[in-house]
Amino acid sequence: MDLNLTAIIFVAILANNIVLNQFLGICPYLGVSKRIETSLGMGMAVIFVMTMAAIVTWVIYTVFLVPYDLVYLRTIAFILVIASLVQLVETVLKKINPTLFRALGIYLPLITTNCAILGVALLNVQAGHNIIQTIVYAIAAAIGFTIAMVIMAGIRERLDLADVSSYLRGAAVTLVTAGILSLAFMGFRGIMTL
Amino acid sequence: MDFVLSLGIIGGLGLIFGGLLAVAAQKFAVEEDVRVETICDLLPGANCGACGFPGCISFAEKVVSGQVSVDCCIPGGKEVCDNVCEVLGVASVASEGKKVAEVFCIGSEDVAPNKFEYHGVQDCKAAMMFGGGFKACTYGCLGLGTCVHVCPFDAIHMAANGLPVVNDDKCTGCGICVKACPRSIIHIVDKDRVGMVVLCNSKDRGKITREVCEVGCIGCKACLKACPNDAIVVENNLSYIDTDKCNECGECVEVCKRQGIKSISKSKVIAFPT
Numbered sequence: 001m002d003l004n005l006t007a008i009i010f011v012a013i014l015a016n017n018i019v020l021n022q023f024l025g026i027c028p029y030l031g032v033s034k035r036i037e038t039s040l041g042m043g044m045a046v047i048f049v050m051t052m053a054a055i056v057t058w059v060i061y062t063v064f065l066v067p068y069d070l071v072y073l074r075t076i077a078f079i080l081v082i083a084s085l086v087q088l089v090e091t092v093l094k095k096i097n098p099t100l101f102r103a104l105g106i107y108l109p110l111i112t113t114n115c116a117i118l119g120v121a122l123l124n125v126q127a128g129h130n131i132i133q134t135i136v137y138a139i140a141a142a143i144g145f146t147i148a149m150v151i152m153a154g155i156r157e158r159l160d161l162a163d164v165s166s167y168l169r170g171a172a173v174t175l176v177t178a179g180i181l182s183l184a185f186m187g188f189r190g191i192m193t194l
Numbered sequence: 195m196d197f198v199l200s201l202g203i204i205g206g207l208g209l210i211f212g213g214l215l216a217v218a219a220q221k222f223a224v225e226e227d228v229r230v231e232t233i234c235d236l237l238p239g240a241n242c243g244a245c246g247f248p249g250c251i252s253f254a255e256k257v258v259s260g261q262v263s264v265d266c267c268i269p270g271g272k273e274v275c276d277n278v279c280e281v282l283g284v285a286s287v288a289s290e291g292k293k294v295a296e297v298f299c300i301g302s303e304d305v306a307p308n309k310f311e312y313h314g315v316q317d318c319k320a321a322m323m324f325g326g327g328f329k330a331c332t333y334g335c336l337g338l339g340t341c342v343h344v345c346p347f348d349a350i351h352m353a354a355n356g357l358p359v360v361n362d363d364k365c366t367g368c369g370i371c372v373k374a375c376p377r378s379i380i381h382i383v384d385k386d387r388v389g390m391v392v393l394c395n396s397k398d399r400g401k402i403t404r405e406v407c408e409v410g411c412i413g414c415k416a417c418l419k420a421c422p423n424d425a426i427v428v429e430n431n432l433s434y435i436d437t438d439k440c441n442e443c444g445e446c447v448e449v450c451k452r453q454g455i456k457s458i459s460k461s462k463v464i465a466f467p468t
Contacts, residue, residue, distance in 0.1 A: 064207070070200050077204060084211035088218055095222035161320045 005136050007192065012140035015192055018116050019148040020185040025116025029149060030174060032110070039153035043146025045107035047139060050117050052089065053082045054138035057121040058131060078121050079113075086112045116145060151181065229281055230254045236277045237270055240346045242368035244268040257282070268293055269347070269366030292385040293367030295350070295360045299335040299379045300393045302355035306331050306407040317343075322376045330406035333395040335379050341371035389425075389440035390447070397430040409452050417446035 016022060019029045025046075032042045057078050065071050090108045093101040111117060120141050124134045155177055164173050233254040241249040245266040247256060256262040257278060264282070265275045271292050279285065312321055312328035318340035321327050327336050337356040349364035350371060362385055372380045379395055392411050396403045400412030413431035425439035426446065435446070 060207070064203050068199055068203060069196075070203055073200055073204060077207060080204070080207055080211065084215060087215055088211075091215070091218045091222050094224050098224075161315055161317065161323070163315060 005133065008133060008137050009140040011192060012137050013144040013147065014185065014188040017144045017148055017185050017188075018120065018141045019145055020182040021189070022119065023182075024119040025114055025145060028107075028110055028114065028116075029145075029152060030171075030178065032107070033149050033152040033156055036150060036153040036157060039149040040146070041104065042107045042110070043142070043149050045104040045111060046114075046116070046145050047142035048104065049086060049089070049108070049111045050120055050142040050145075051135060051138045053085055053117050054121055054124055054134050055131070056085055057081055058124060058129075058134045061125045074122065074125065075118075078118055082117055082121065083112050116141075148181070148185075152178065155181070227255075227258050229258050232281050233257060233278050236274060236281065237267055238274065238366070240269060240368065242269060242346060242366075242370055244366075244368040244370075269368045271366070293382050294362045294365040294385045295367065295369070295371055295380050296383045296391075297335065297341075297358050297360060297380055298391075298393050298395050299333070299357065300409055301329075301331055301334040301407045302357050303337070304355070305409050306334050319374075319376045327377070331396060331398075331403070331410060333377060333379075333397065334407060334410070336377065340374050340376070341380060344370050344374040346370060389437040389442055390435045390444075391437070392433045392435060394432065397432050399431050403431070412452065414451060416449040416451060420445040420449040 012018070018024050019026065028042055028046075033039045060077060060081055061071075061074060065074055065077060070077075086108055090101070093104070093108075120138055124137055127133075127137075129137055156174065159173060159177065168176065230251070231254075234251050237250040237254065239250055243249070245253045245262070245268065247253045247262075253262070253267060257264055257266075264278050264284070267274050267278075270278075307330055308328045309330040310325070310328055312324065314320055314324060316338050318327075318336045318338045321336050321338055326332060329336055335357055337352065337358070339352050339358065341358050342350045342352060346368070347364050347366055349361045349366070350358050351361070353359045358380075367382050367385075369382055372378070372382060377395070383391075394409075394411040396407065396410045398406075400414060403410045403412045411431075411433050413428050413433060415428050415433075417433055418426045418428050422443060422445060423439045423441060425436045427434050427436070
């Protein structure tokens with residue numbers, strides 16, 4: 001698949017937004033989007049972990065799985081790799097950079113089994129990206145995730161003050177909002193898709 | 195063959211990562227001071243942030259590492275400070291002065307009218323979004339009780355006149371209400387306050403204040419001229435009393451023209467509003 005990087009970035013952030021169009025990572029999208037501050041923190045942690053995970057899984061895939069014809073084991077291998085990687089990053093970060101650890105720390109375990117991370121790793125190898133495309137796609141997808149989170153958090157901060165009907169208050173109105181937001185992002189598909 | 199290979203690869207990966215994690219856990223082990231947890235248990239645990247750090251645990255860490263003075267936990271006061279000092283094995287440095295919140299507005303509904311009727315969400319911050327609040331005085335208390343809701347110590351309640359009242363015994367001076375008030379009416383003051391204070395925030399010119407409130411300070415400087423101790427300054431159309439100089443002689447109360455001096459009230463004080 002021959003793709004230029006600009007197209008990958010555009011598609012990953014907007015047209016194929018990981019949360020709003022591919023519906024991956026919905027759990028943190030609804031769970032951590034109560035305040036803009038926390039959603040940004042989560043977004044940063046996702047950018048960090050998603051990039052690292054995409055690189056490592058790509059290497060594992062190319063070096064171990066493809067040569068031995070074990071591609072069918074990729075899901076379980078990736079889960080293993082991502083979980084250990086996040087744990088490793090957490091341990092090292094705690095020692096080396098406590099400030100960063102405190103900022104990202106509470107989000108890291110949340111990300112360990114996040115389907116968005118695994119999804120991006122799988123999508124990368126499925127699309128046959130090379131290492132450069134893999135890194136660019138991972139960062140762009142994570143930025144897309146962050147954007148979706150921050151938009152949602154901004155809306156929810158306003159929703160808290162809005163006069164919502166008692167039947168819809170809370171989770172219901174949040175889901176309706178998420179749906180409308182998703183519809184809005186579907187519009188980008190008219191411009192370009194992969 | 196396939197079976198052995200897949201077992202070997204996945205098992206091998208598992209082993210490698212397991213080994214890496216084990217090594218990392220050894221090599222990057224962080225020694226945690228047991229005193230941090232002990233001190234954290236002694237603290238009030240409201241995670242109010244009055245000390246300037248995010249949560250009690252952060253404060254405990256800073257105290258143990260000596261980066262912050264032991265008496266910085268405002269809600270804890272003297273008692274907590276003494277206990278923490280005991281854990282650390284240092285002499286108590288508690289300052290006696292306890293802090294409490296004070297509402298700097300006495301413009302209740304009957305003396306400070308509204309400019310329009312508000313039927314929105316009953317929250318001061320929400321009310322502020324509609325034309326800057328429904329009260330005619332742009333500095334006065336909206337009285338929807340946002341401070342009451344945010345207080346983690348249940349120390350504030352609404353009085354019958356629609357203004358919040360602080361219970362000095364329950365108030366710990368954590369300052370959460372100060373941050374929550376969209377009009378910055380609440381200030382932190384010494385609990386054992388002496389002297390006079392001007393319970394008004396209005397920086398409007400006297401003419402405007404007179405129109406929107408019957409009791410607000412109009413900056414007429416009558417109190418300034420009357421004060422024998424030079425304790426009063428008038429800035430931005432609002433009178434401030436320096437409590438270090440004030441000796442509660444009451445001259446200012448005598449001369450205040452605003453509705454029998456409600457705006458300068460006795461034995462309430464301090465903290466120059468900034």
